[in-house]
Amino acid sequence: MKRSVTATIIMLAASLALSVSMACAETIKIGAILAMTGPASFLGAPEARTLEMLAEELNAKGGIGGNKIELIIKDSGGNPEKAISFAKQLIEEEKVFAIIGPSTSGETLKIKQICEDGKTILLSCAAAEQIVNPVAKYVFKTPQKDSQVVQAIFETMKANKISKIAVLASNTGFGQAGKGQIEKQAPESGIQVLATEVYDSKATDLSAIVAKLAANKEIQAVINWSIEPAQAIVLKNARQAGWNVPIYQSHGFGNIKYVEAAGVAAEGVIFPAGRLLIADKLADKHPQKAVLVKYTKDYETKFKEEASTFGGHAYDAFKILCRGIEQAGANKEKVRDAIENMKGFVGTAGVFNFSPTDHNGLGQDSVTMLTVKGGNFVEYKK
């Protein structure tokens, strides 16, 4: 009796050890730290859904070169201290191959050094310039840089002969980074910022602040930089106040839900974005057409909600990583080198051309100006 128990235990232990070692040989662990809940959940939730979808799809096809992907998604709730804890956990304990995320700039900046020390590839889905400037060896990011986005807006403004503007921004990392870039680039572009206001990301009515700005008749246009529902409120309040200046939004407007929320007030809004939002309207020969149509269709059929550019950032991160692994095999250092030298990768945000000095890889042409017409996104043409 006793002997059989011992035998069983040994067998069990052996099979366990075997399965563990087999698992190690076959799966590539990819970690993700995303703000699936909390104040930044409109970023993290579609990102997490996108990653789950992609990993499932890839594993159904047999993984990369026979290696299955194991995706470990951690919900940081937008808290930097959790992102720090998770990053260390993923690097040391799970020994992940790479980390995708975090969703917000604040979190990314706090784990930049940790990933650098842990020699783990980080593919951030956050926008801030400081993530890739100064360049850290292991840190990449997939969304367009704020500076490119601001430049695109300013060019359109110049074409429309607008030189005096007001800036509204929300008090999140996204809003503050955009506001900073606008203030930095305005003098070089010959644009004068007459007023700047920062509102709470949870604001429910902004008619008072809109009234204050509208009273200044010199203002020719407004740039609103935020990523939350409040940006739809800005639109409504401005139009309700009879203030009919052109309104420019940031790329944070790239979610059809905000257009629905603002209704007719969203008509004519001009904003910069990747081409994901107009995937089906792109010319068939456009290099991104195939990628964009496939992603938006897959996402929309699977999750019954409109795809947003935020989910696209996670898509790009995942696909870039997969391409790197395909090229260089399951070796962290080699994959890092492969990503750093990757050229002409077609993603949802644009065509990525990485280099040792550019860990973002997107050019100015990745940003296009869109506008809202009849409740839909269309390309903006002057």
Next chain:
Amino acid sequence: MTLELFSQYLLAGVTYGIIYAIVGIGFNIIYNTTGIINFAQGEFVMLGGMIAISMHQWLPLPLAIVAAVLLVMLIGALVEILFIRWLDRPSVLRMIIITIGISILVREAALHIWGEGVRSLPYFVGNEITTVRIMGARVSPQVLWVIGVCTVMVLALSLFFKYTLQGKKMQACAANRVAATLCGISTKNMVTLSFMLSAGIGALAGCVMSPITYSQYDIGTGLAIKGFTVAILGGLGSSMAAVAAGLLLGLIESFSVSVVPLAFQDAISISLLLAILFLRPHGLFGNKDAADLKEF
């Protein structure tokens, strides 16, 4: 400041103020019958908006709102029956923690039911850019709906407390619970009723303001803090004082925009609350002697 700008600020202030006031009144109703502050009051407002939006897929707007209000009243009653009714004279600290816990749970449940996105009811009249002119200012007719509905609610509540038997019973509980029990009033039922009532008015407010402010799973906390501020500012327990304090706070917030950056708006209103708490804890319009008699 031009007249136009002035009236624009004024109307914005009244809109904020009346919303805060309704949440504040919700606090007061429950506080009066139970002596506890329901930290989950903001969640009733959120639920009202969210449920009405879901209902609106199948029902016409007025029916969807009625259904949402009734459902939230039911939820209010359930909350009271499940978490509060059977506790034997709980301490204030315990009640604060329990209602905070309820608020967290309701919010998280809403997150997992409705997701993180924003939703809103359609405008009752016109669309997003329809406006009416009042004193040179332009406002959405929805603002008038909010002001109108909330005013009717406040009036109806005061009539209810003054002239109906149930209302008088609740008043009696507020004045002296032991004496009310001796008169044959079931104080426990009155407490349930007060939860239903404040859940109902919260939900209705959540519906009428939804087109303006949008509904999202986490709007409750912010509203609760403002409503709370208003309830204390006016003096805990008095609905009319809450309305006055709500309007005051709303106007301060909207006019403060013209002098200080918007980023400090909340810090200003909370500092005002602290100042009131330190200098006049019984509120601007409250009675000090009455406040001292309240059991804590």
Next chain:
Amino acid sequence: MKRHLPLGLLVLAIIGVQLLTRATDTAFYLTPLTMTAYYSLVIVGLCLLMGYAGQISLGHAGFFAIGGYLSAMLTTKNLVPFKDNSLISLCDELGLLVHGQDMFGSAFTHVQPWAACGCAILVTIVVAYAIGIPVLKLKGHYLAMATLGFGIIVYRLALAFPLFGEADGISDVPGFPLLPGLSVSGDFSSRVSNYYLAWGMVALAMWLLVNLIHSRVGRALKAIHGAEGAANATGINTARYKLNTFVISAVLASVAGIFLTHYNGGIGPSEAGIMKSVRYVAIVAIGGMANLWGALTMGALLNIMSLRGMFGSYDDAVFGAILIVIMLFAPQGLLGISLSATFKRILRRGE
């Protein structure tokens, strides 16, 4: 002697855990454990205030943030552009500044971590007194609301000032060299020393608090909690005792904030948020209000689970649920019921 027994157990547990992770080659557990230690410091301080002095505080994350943010700001703000300012040069002469180079190789001058730490604690003490004097006159809901308001103001100010990094918070906070060879930092190499440092501080805090509650002060606090009027009548200066307790717990929170910020290398506004304050209160309640050891145990347990992401997207929901269940069925805390019930059972068996 009896009261030092748990303290001994704590020290043994601290050493035991480290040896265990070493033996099983799982040293990575020490990272969340170290972070947990600093949160535990806030929790035991709050436990003293809530459980023993009977005063609720829904704004303790505010004190944590004051410590963390000030220390982070002073040690990351480049003072080179202000070097002609007389105050700055005075500080320099006093040896309070550190000169070095930043990532781009340009000159970088910031405040010495010890000076920053001292400054942060000093500010905490001043704020705690300034807030505590009027706030502690309030009771019940008013007290809860006032402390909540204080927490919100700190949160709003952290979000509103570019100096504090607004929504991004402050990153790249340098390590805090305490002694030669011992530095508070998140380097993988100094993990063991940081683990012992953090838990050593918790053990020290526990030793101080346990002695405090068994002293005259502790008895006075108990009297205040029981019946404040009566305590006052017997000649206990209730206001002073409450105020000092408030300041002690604020300083503990602030110190935790300073050390955790240097350990993490950064701090964000979420550390100042309302949910954080609520979480601290929740853990004290779950531990059993007037039960330092219960608060410490439950705090360590729940924080480490949360920091390892075991609750996934249900993190806040789990806290809310535990909070309600404990407050409904076991207001004296989880450990409170099980221990007292077990003791009773043992006693009954002995009869």
